[in-house]
Amino acid sequence: MHTQTKLIAFPDYVPQTQRLAEAAKLPAETLKLHSFPDAEVLVTLPATIPRHVILCRSLHQPNAKLIELMLAAQGAREAGAQTVSLIAPYLCYMRQDTAFHPGEVVSQRIIGQWLANYFDNVLTVDAHLHRIHRLSDAIPVHQAINLTATAPMAAFLRREVEHPFLVGPDSESEQWVAAIAAHDHWDYAVGAKKRLGDRQVEIHLPQRDYSQRHIVLVDDVASTGQTLLQAARALHPFAPASISVLVTHALFVGDALAELEQAGVRQIWSCDSIPHATNAVSLATQLADALQQTILAKEV
Amino acid sequence: MHTQTKLIAFPDYVPQTQRLAEAAKLPAETLKLHSFPDAEVLVTLPATIPRHVILCRSLHQPNAKLIELMLAAQGAREAGAQTVSLIAPYLCYMRQDTAFHPGEVVSQRIIGQWLANYFDNVLTVDAHLHRIHRLSDAIPVHQAINLTATAPMAAFLRREVEHPFLVGPDSESEQWVAAIAAHDHWDYAVGAKKRLGDRQVEIHLPQRDYSQRHIVLVDDVASTGQTLLQAARALHPFAPASISVLVTHALFVGDALAELEQAGVRQIWSCDSIPHATNAVSLATQLADALQQTILAKEV
Numbered sequence: 001m002h003t004q005t006k007l008i009a010f011p012d013y014v015p016q017t018q019r020l021a022e023a024a025k026l027p028a029e030t031l032k033l034h035s036f037p038d039a040e041v042l043v044t045l046p047a048t049i050p051r052h053v054i055l056c057r058s059l060h061q062p063n064a065k066l067i068e069l070m071l072a073a074q075g076a077r078e079a080g081a082q083t084v085s086l087i088a089p090y091l092c093y094m095r096q097d098t099a100f101h102p103g104e105v106v107s108q109r110i111i112g113q114w115l116a117n118y119f120d121n122v123l124t125v126d127a128h129l130h131r132i133h134r135l136s137d138a139i140p141v142h143q144a145i146n147l148t149a150t151a152p153m154a155a156f157l158r159r160e161v162e163h164p165f166l167v168g169p170d171s172e173s174e175q176w177v178a179a180i181a182a183h184d185h186w187d188y189a190v191g192a193k194k195r196l197g198d199r200q201v202e203i204h205l206p207q208r209d210y211s212q213r214h215i216v217l218v219d220d221v222a223s224t225g226q227t228l229l230q231a232a233r234a235l236h237p238f239a240p241a242s243i244s245v246l247v248t249h250a251l252f253v254g255d256a257l258a259e260l261e262q263a264g265v266r267q268i269w270s271c272d273s274i275p276h277a278t279n280a281v282s283l284a285t286q287l288a289d290a291l292q293q294t295i296l297a298k299e300v
Numbered sequence: 301m302h303t304q305t306k307l308i309a310f311p312d313y314v315p316q317t318q319r320l321a322e323a324a325k326l327p328a329e330t331l332k333l334h335s336f337p338d339a340e341v342l343v344t345l346p347a348t349i350p351r352h353v354i355l356c357r358s359l360h361q362p363n364a365k366l367i368e369l370m371l372a373a374q375g376a377r378e379a380g381a382q383t384v385s386l387i388a389p390y391l392c393y394m395r396q397d398t399a400f401h402p403g404e405v406v407s408q409r410i411i412g413q414w415l416a417n418y419f420d421n422v423l424t425v426d427a428h429l430h431r432i433h434r435l436s437d438a439i440p441v442h443q444a445i446n447l448t449a450t451a452p453m454a455a456f457l458r459r460e461v462e463h464p465f466l467v468g469p470d471s472e473s474e475q476w477v478a479a480i481a482a483h484d485h486w487d488y489a490v491g492a493k494k495r496l497g498d499r500q501v502e503i504h505l506p507q508r509d510y511s512q513r514h515i516v517l518v519d520d521v522a523s524t525g526q527t528l529l530q531a532a533r534a535l536h537p538f539a540p541a542s543i544s545v546l547v548t549h550a551l552f553v554g555d556a557l558a559e560l561e562q563a564g565v566r567q568i569w570s571c572d573s574i575p576h577a578t579n580a581v582s583l584a585t586q587l588a589d590a591l592q593q594t595i596l597a598k599e600v
Contacts (some may be wrong), residue, residue: 037498037524037553039361040393043405061339064363072416075405105343105375114370117417166575196486198337224337253337275510 005296006050007087008076010057010068016284017056020087023288024296026054026229031072044072048078054295055086055119060251060274062092066111075116085121085295089273089283090221090249094138109131114141121295125273125283126176126220126248127151145294149248149271149283150176154183156269156281157216157246165213165240169193169203169231176248177218187213191231197276203230211237221249222270225256232263242266250276305596306350308376310357310368311410316584317356318574320387323588324596326354334360344369349379354417354595355386360551360574362392366411373418385421385595389573389583390521390549394427394438400457410498412438421595425583426476426520426548445594449548449571449583454483456569456573456581457516457546465513466539469493469503469531475550477518491531505532510538521549522570525556532563540577542566550576 010019014030021028032044053076059065067219073084091109096104115122121143129263137147157164157180164186168177176277178190181188187208194202215235217228221247232243243265250270257278260268269280308430309317313451314330319330332344341364353376359365373384393411396404415422421443427435435446457464464486468477470493481488495501515535517528522545532543536599543565550570557578560568569580 038392038551039363039553040395040407041363042396042407044401045403045405047402063339063341063367067363067366071407071410074410074413078406092338095340096342101344102347103345103379106378107340107342107343107369107371109378110371110374113374201397251338253339295504 004051019284023284053081056089059092083120089125091124150179203282304351319584323584353381359392360391383420389425391424450479515540
């Protein structure tokens with residue numbers, strides 16, 4: 001049925017794309033990137049472009065990736081693709097959705113419209129939306145699908161941790177921590193965050209009986225890891241049995257991992273939306289199911 | 301007359317923009333860039349956006365710069381600008397204008413159309429065009445202006461070198477070396493290049509009397525510097541009095557400068573299209589004149 005559809009992976013997203021291709025029973029190929037000495041990039045697509053192209057890449061450290069993405073998407077269209085879709089399990093520039101000071105450029109709207117210029121559909125996971133609630137409000141494409149990884153994360157925890165106590169460090173994490181806890185009626189608590197700067201936050205946790213419990217700190221994205229780090233430190237006085245971390249998107253820039261380990265965090269797990277050493281939860285099945293029910297359902 | 305027009309510089313292009321602003325008698329401000337730990341960028345424009353905005357930045361090492369450029373241009377438009385123009389004395393992605401192998405994406409056309417989505421006018425200098433001859437064929441904006449820096453380069457050489465003998469290393473450089481030589485009827489010669497790879501070329505020079513002459517190697521852009529380096533080496537057997545280098549755009553990636561100096565190149569000069577230690581020729585007056593005669597002539 002879908003012989004006219006092909007996944008095309010960027011070279012930095014090949015294993016994930018192969019797992020997704022198996023789960024979705026779709027063919028997959030990899031495009032080539034060549035950087036010239038002047039830092040311009042040559043994109044070479046597979047020689048045969050089907051009617052429906054689905055480009056696969058996560059968009060952490062996004063700026064250079066976005067230019068390569070535009071060249072690949074438009075190149076596929078010029079080579080005959082009738083629809084070009086994007087699977088970007090980690091999506092960028094979804095945070096700045098309003099101007100906090102005069103002159104600030106609202107990047108969410110501009111990047112969203114720009115994506116819509118090149119893609120018919122966008123599929124992502126746990127996009128970090130603040131003041132808007134539907135991905136289609138940010139990215140005006142035909143189908144803008146924002147999955148949540150809470151089901152595979154809950155299934156993973158069920159295997160790994162006995163009677164976990166889930167802790168979301170701040171109110172924004174509540175949607176994820178509550179959804180994961182609901183799968184098995186686990187205990188959970190949600191802290192409060194005060195942001196003092198790009199790399200400085202304060203976390204206050206509610207008074208609960210964390211003592212001798214296996215705590216799992218849960219969040220959608222770990223960037224500098226400071227939010228998780230301060231949450232781990234706030235847990236120490238309660239003498240939990242263990243502290244672990246489970247996030248959807250593992251950015252962990254700079255020394256984030258080492259700092260978490262120094263703060264006594266025993267295990268750090270993430271979904272494979274961003275290729276990272278902490279990847280433990282595959283999103284392939286969930287992405288494949290969503291693909292079948294949304295983008296592929298419209299393609300013949 | 302042009303109180304409704306403002307130059308807005310990127311932070312890496314402030315001195316050049318100030319010189320241009322003085323020459324063009326236009327106000328200039330600088331926008332702000334803030335990089336978050338996850339490498340996303342916040343662009344903050346000046347609080348007051350006039351009717352006509354002219355963004356100023358060179359586009360070497362282009363990919364991340366292009367995303368910032370899009371955010372600034374669209375942000376200016378959303379803040380009320382009626383026209384948004386670009387002065388990019390060094391323009392990127394003008395070389396790949398055809399597919400040499402199946403699947404290769406023709407970046408010139410895609411980047412050109414993308415620029416046209418955000419800008420009303422584009423002003424650049426010595427864009428490296430191969431198979432197309434007019435910038436407007438690559439960038440379908442209202443006014444696409446491709447100046448050549450040969451006049452200020454000739455004026456500079458007149459002051460610096462007595463009776464120079466100009467050498468263009470390959471046939472593509474002939475347009476520049478011939479134009480500069482014509483200003484003062486200087487001798488010039490043009491070599492032939494065989495490209496063996498991104499960083500490997502062979503240069504063959506015509507038999508001329510280079511002996512005891514002050515040779516100036518001339519080209520539009522120095523990337524790895526290999527073309528200039530091999531040309532300098534090809535000159536050695538002729539025992540010239542000196543070898544110098546004059547280029548419009550100074551990329552000089554990697555060890556290019558050191559290699560040229562080791563090969564006996566005495567002086568290396570460039571225009572200020574790309575901020576670089578070798579900058580010796582200001583393009584401000586020429587850019588200001590062109591601005592007055594083209595983009596500003598249409599604005600009221």
